[in-house]
Amino acid sequence: MKKITASWLVVIMLFFAVASSLTAASSPPAVGGPLPEIKLPIPKDSAEKKYLDLGFFGFGTFKIPEIKAKVVIIEIFSMYCPYCQREAPNVNQLYAKIEQDPAIKGKIKIIGIGAGNTSYEVGTFKNKYNVPFPLFADSDYVIHKVVGEVRTPYFIGVKINPDGTNRVIYSKLGALGSVDDFLSTFIKLSDLQ
Amino acid sequence: MKKNSWHFRFVLLTGISLLIFVYAPASQAAFGLSDAFKNNIYNPGLLKPTDSVLKLKVGDRAPNFTLKAVSGDTVSLKQYRGKKNVVISFVPAAWTPVCSDQWPGYNIVKDIFDKHDAILLGISVDNIPTLFSWTNQMGNLWFPVLSDFWPHGKVASLYGVLRADGVAERAVFVIDKKGIIRFIDVHDINKRPPLEDLVKELEKLK
Numbered sequence: 001m002k003k004i005t006a007s008w009l010v011v012i013m014l015f016f017a018v019a020s021s022l023t024a025a026s027s028p029p030a031v032g033g034p035l036p037e038i039k040l041p042i043p044k045d046s047a048e049k050k051y052l053d054l055g056f057f058g059f060g061t062f063k064i065p066e067i068k069a070k071v072v073i074i075e076i077f078s079m080y081c082p083y084c085q086r087e088a089p090n091v092n093q094l095y096a097k098i099e100q101d102p103a104i105k106g107k108i109k110i111i112g113i114g115a116g117n118t119s120y121e122v123g124t125f126k127n128k129y130n131v132p133f134p135l136f137a138d139s140d141y142v143i144h145k146v147v148g149e150v151r152t153p154y155f156i157g158v159k160i161n162p163d164g165t166n167r168v169i170y171s172k173l174g175a176l177g178s179v180d181d182f183l184s185t186f187i188k189l190s191d192l193q
Numbered sequence: 194m195k196k197n198s199w200h201f202r203f204v205l206l207t208g209i210s211l212l213i214f215v216y217a218p219a220s221q222a223a224f225g226l227s228d229a230f231k232n233n234i235y236n237p238g239l240l241k242p243t244d245s246v247l248k249l250k251v252g253d254r255a256p257n258f259t260l261k262a263v264s265g266d267t268v269s270l271k272q273y274r275g276k277k278n279v280v281i282s283f284v285p286a287a288w289t290p291v292c293s294d295q296w297p298g299y300n301i302v303k304d305i306f307d308k309h310d311a312i313l314l315g316i317s318v319d320n321i322p323t324l325f326s327w328t329n330q331m332g333n334l335w336f337p338v339l340s341d342f343w344p345h346g347k348v349a350s351l352y353g354v355l356r357a358d359g360v361a362e363r364a365v366f367v368i369d370k371k372g373i374i375r376f377i378d379v380h381d382i383n384k385r386p387p388l389e390d391l392v393k394e395l396e397k398l399k
Contacts, residue, residue, distance in 0.1 A: 084227065118388070150226075
């Protein structure tokens with residue numbers, strides 16, 4: 001009888017181990033840690049390809065730290081999210097300010113990932129708000145699960161080190177607030193000044 | 194024997210609770226993600242995909258109805274006859290996950306509806322005050338939101354999309370200017386219908 005009890009205890013403990021490993025992915029990327037691996041399709045659009053400057057041609061996928069930049073800002077959004085809709089002009093403004101400043105242009109890049117959005121829906125959002133940076137579809141919520149099923153909009157900043165490693169420097173739910181303040185805070189966090 | 198059966202129950206209960214623990218976060222993924230709703234979305238869990246029997250089919254004349262809108266207006270289907278194509282979007286309930294982001298999505302594609310000379314009517318079985326509070330979180334909606342609250346779910350029932358528990362299906366009907374039903378999608382209640390499916394149907398209308 002004792003033997004049976006012990007074996008059940010082992011089974012229960014294994015259950016706990018599996019449960020905790022699965023729920024570990026349910027927290028957003030922590031500042032200081034690495035970005036979880038996210039694979040995205042290489043954009044077909046040549047301007048978007050040029051912007052990301054992936055350093056290789058063709059089709060297939062790429063990983064976010066392969067983007068040629070010092071820092072990548074990732075916006076987790078949804079076409080269906082009213083806050084993301086309201087925030088779109090601010091994120092566009094952030095992009096414009098980065099592109100207009102020679103000190104940071106090319107060093108900070110922005111991408112968006114549409115949680116639960118099909119390519120068509122992401123395209124609809126892009127057209128509606130004239131989003132100038134690349135947006136990617138995550139129709140089956142695969143990436144959304146990897147980043148801890150965050151509410152939207154959610155912004156993640158990742159610093160890409162010269163050796164290819166990376167570190168999350170920003171991970172926060174909600175609107176950017178003042179675009180100027182956000183950008184100056186972000187530049188400080190990025191050690192770009 | 195008695196000891197064994199307790200043992201079995203204990204293991205079973207532990208197993209079940211662990212499974213809930215593991216799968217609960219995953220099941221929230223497809224739900225109302227927008228921070229606009231904060232923590233005010235009630236999570237009903239995974240529901241039976243559909244739970245009603247359609248009473249209409251493509252080619253049928255769409256039955257007329259008259260309902261009160263959140264704006265205070267009264268809207269009848271027949272007022273669009275000969276003037277506009279009509280898309281009816283039944284959603285199950287206010288303050289629930291998928292519904293809370295379906296209409297905000299439609300809200301940014303008025304141009305697509307305009308292009309196809311179509312109006313959207315959003316219908317829910319909730320009462321007007323609930324719909325008022327809920328749709329306020331979505332921003333200003335360009336389309337009428339109609340309450341099918343009393344007699345409860347009368348229109349949903351007329352169209353065969355009232356579920357056994359009194360909420361509507363997540364269903365889309367496309368009705369042309371002659372009042373004929375051209376498309377019906379009684380969607381899995383747990384999932385949001387992709388926008389492109391509706392757009393494809395609108396493109397078929399002349």
